[in-house]
Amino acid sequence: MEKHDLIVIGMGPAGMAVTAMAANMNLDVLAVEKHKVGGECLNYGCIPSKALLKAGEANEVTKNLKQYGIKLAAETEIDNPLEIVRNKVEEISGAKTMKAFDRAKLIVDQGAAKFVDKKTIEVEGQKYTADKIFIAAGTRPMIPPIPGLKEVDKLTNLNIFEQEDIAEKLTIIGGGAIGSEMAQAFSRLGSEVNIFQIDEHLLPSGDEEAGRVLEAKFKEEGIGVYNSTTIEKVETKNDKIITHTEKGVFKSDEILVAAGREIYLEPLELDKAGIEYDQNGIKVNSRLETNVKGVYAVGDCNGKSLFSHAAMHQGMLALMNAINPTPIKQFKHEDYIVPWSVFTKPEIAQAGMTEKEAQEKGIDFELIKVKYADYGRTIADGKPEGFVKVICSSKGKIFGATIVGEAASELIQEWVLAIQHNISMFDIMMTQHSFPTISLLNKRAAEKWMMGKTNSGIVPKMAKKFI
Numbered sequence: 001m002e003k004h005d006l007i008v009i010g011m012g013p014a015g016m017a018v019t020a021m022a023a024n025m026n027l028d029v030l031a032v033e034k035h036k037v038g039g040e041c042l043n044y045g046c047i048p049s050k051a052l053l054k055a056g057e058a059n060e061v062t063k064n065l066k067q068y069g070i071k072l073a074a075e076t077e078i079d080n081p082l083e084i085v086r087n088k089v090e091e092i093s094g095a096k097t098m099k100a101f102d103r104a105k106l107i108v109d110q111g112a113a114k115f116v117d118k119k120t121i122e123v124e125g126q127k128y129t130a131d132k133i134f135i136a137a138g139t140r141p142m143i144p145p146i147p148g149l150k151e152v153d154k155l156t157n158l159n160i161f162e163q164e165d166i167a168e169k170l171t172i173i174g175g176g177a178i179g180s181e182m183a184q185a186f187s188r189l190g191s192e193v194n195i196f197q198i199d200e201h202l203l204p205s206g207d208e209e210a211g212r213v214l215e216a217k218f219k220e221e222g223i224g225v226y227n228s229t230t231i232e233k234v235e236t237k238n239d240k241i242i243t244h245t246e247k248g249v250f251k252s253d254e255i256l257v258a259a260g261r262e263i264y265l266e267p268l269e270l271d272k273a274g275i276e277y278d279q280n281g282i283k284v285n286s287r288l289e290t291n292v293k294g295v296y297a298v299g300d301c302n303g304k305s306l307f308s309h310a311a312m313h314q315g316m317l318a319l320m321n322a323i324n325p326t327p328i329k330q331f332k333h334e335d336y337i338v339p340w341s342v343f344t345k346p347e348i349a350q351a352g353m354t355e356k357e358a359q360e361k362g363i364d365f366e367l368i369k370v371k372y373a374d375y376g377r378t379i380a381d382g383k384p385e386g387f388v389k390v391i392c393s394s395k396g397k398i399f400g401a402t403i404v405g406e407a408a409s410e411l412i413q414e415w416v417l418a419i420q421h422n423i424s425m426f427d428i429m430m431t432q433h434s435f436p437t438i439s440l441l442n443k444r445a446a447e448k449w450m451m452g453k454t455n456s457g458i459v460p461k462m463a464k465k466f467i
């Protein structure tokens with residue numbers, strides 16, 4: 001039986017992080033991927049969705065050139081954006097990505113790994129053993145139990161980017177991250193799109209005000225948004241998908257299911273190793289170790305945070321814990337802020353607590369908000385929609401930030417750093433931001449907080465006295 005220092009199961013962002021880092025340390029790594037290196041993220045998720053959003057944005061910009069004083073002499077025509085998306089994925093999957101794994105042994109597309117015992121796995125009849133095993137098996141799309149949905153031909157993130165053409169009419173089940181991003185991408189490439197969801201506002205795990213701004217933008221762009229809506233039945237009639245809802249009956253050419261994710265662990269045969277799991281994922285402790293010593297579960301498969309950056313971060317933490325001889329300084333996943341960004345236009349980004357979460361926790365907080373519409377750069381760019389909203393204490397401790405607007409996904413990083421490293425509103429205010437970057441809006445929020453401290457009480461009195 002082949003013996004390695006460690007075995008990694010699954011080569012999405014979590015598994016790739018463990019493999020690349022361990023191989024870089026000269027450890028003997030075996031990584032098993034049943035399908036494609038890059039996992040859901042590179043092949044069916046983050047990357048193709050962002051590439052398609054970019055195509056939609058390009059079309060939208062050319063249609064609205066008038067705002068920059070430019071006339072387009074001809075109409076744009078949608079040619080083959082999905083083919084371009086596939087080409088880009090292929091380009092990224094190639095040598096550049098694989099270089100990081102030069103020093104690891106990879107078994108790709110030769111069947112799923114399954115456990116034989118706590119230290120042994122099997123792939124296609126061949127057994128492999130290691131003292132440390134990292135499970136990074138991801139999730140799969142959840143198909144909700146809507147009558148008829150099982151029977152109709154449907155799209156999920158696994159086959160939507162394989163389509164030849166942009167559907168004329170698209171129904172989307174789900175107003176979360178996937179539903180929202182795909183709705184705007186397809187709509188901007190010519191689809192007539194309707195979103196149906198059971199939640200009250202778009203991006204339901206985030207700030208409601210942010211979700212409402214996105215909804216207003218979607219409606220302005222012609223996307224139908226049906227919140228708090230039960231889908232009663234789905235069927236196919238004359239090659240069309242008929243979606244029966246409490247708000248009416250809708251006809252489309254395709255239906256995309258973006259209703260969340262499902263844990264799928266059967267092929268791993270975890271019971272053979274006695275590894276505990278439930279419908280929320282593989283159970284792990286703060287160190288990302290399962291109940292079986294030396295077996296870690298990282299990324300989506302433990303159900304903690306379903307984002308690629310969280311998956312990569314967890315992979316890194318688990319590896320650091322696995323090679324760390326001191327029980328004192330262990331790396332706990334919950335010690336790290338998990339931001340998220342949705343790449344619609346406007347973008348929506350979140351770090352730390354939302355306003356609602358702060359209220360529910362009974363935290364005494366101040367809400368500081370600055371608008372994109374009040375800043376010269378965003379007006380000059382023709383991007384005046386959005387805001388930076390910060391939840392902080394009166395003394396300037398930062399609890400959370402929500403950003404809606406151009407480059408929100410970039411701006412949020414400053415707040416992640418601040419929350420995680422206890423940097424205050426005062427510190428942000430005292431940090432120069434280049435003018436006129438959009439990130440200067442972060443400093444503006446901190447300045448607004450400071451102005452609130454200096455417009456009454458002792459400061460104006462002292463200023464008057466010592467001027």
Ligand SMILES: Cc1cc2nc3c(=O)[nH]c(=O)nc-3n(C[C@H](O)[C@H](O)[C@H](O)COP(=O)(O)OP(=O)(O)OC[C@H]3O[C@@H](n4cnc5c(N)ncnc54)[C@H](O)[C@@H]3O)c2cc1C
Pocket residue numbers: 009010011012013014015032033034035036037038039040041042044045046047049111112113114136137138139157178267268298299300301305306307308309310311343
């Ligand atoms: C459409 C879409 C867009 C997204 N956009 C973003 C985004 O913009 N930003 C973001 O942060 N996140 C995004 N996500 C989420 C992100 O893709 C996931 O959080 C991330 O891929 C999780 O990484 P992972 O390594 O845990 O799992 P995965 O990427 O799912 O990889 C798991 C891998 O394990 C393999 N595997 C499973 N079982 C076995 C086995 N028994 N043997 C061998 N191999 C196995 C699978 O084939 C797969 O390749 C998006 C997701 C989707 C669907």
Ligand SMILES: NC(=O)c1ccc[n+]([C@@H]2O[C@H](COP(=O)([O-])OP(=O)(O)OC[C@H]3O[C@@H](n4cnc5c(N)ncnc54)[C@H](O)[C@@H]3O)[C@@H](O)[C@H]2O)c1
Pocket residue numbers: 144145146173174175176177178179180181196197198199203204229230231258259260261305306307340341342343
């Ligand atoms: N930019 C990003 O970071 C990004 C982008 C895409 C996906 N992701 C990740 O992928 C995961 C999955 O995304 P998602 O959009 O599928 O899930 P989600 O959990 O974000 O949203 C699920 C949506 O489905 C709706 N829904 C569920 N059951 C329904 C039903 N029976 N009828 C109607 N609506 C129903 C909910 O109301 C909600 O709007 C997310 O957890 C997210 O972390 C991240």
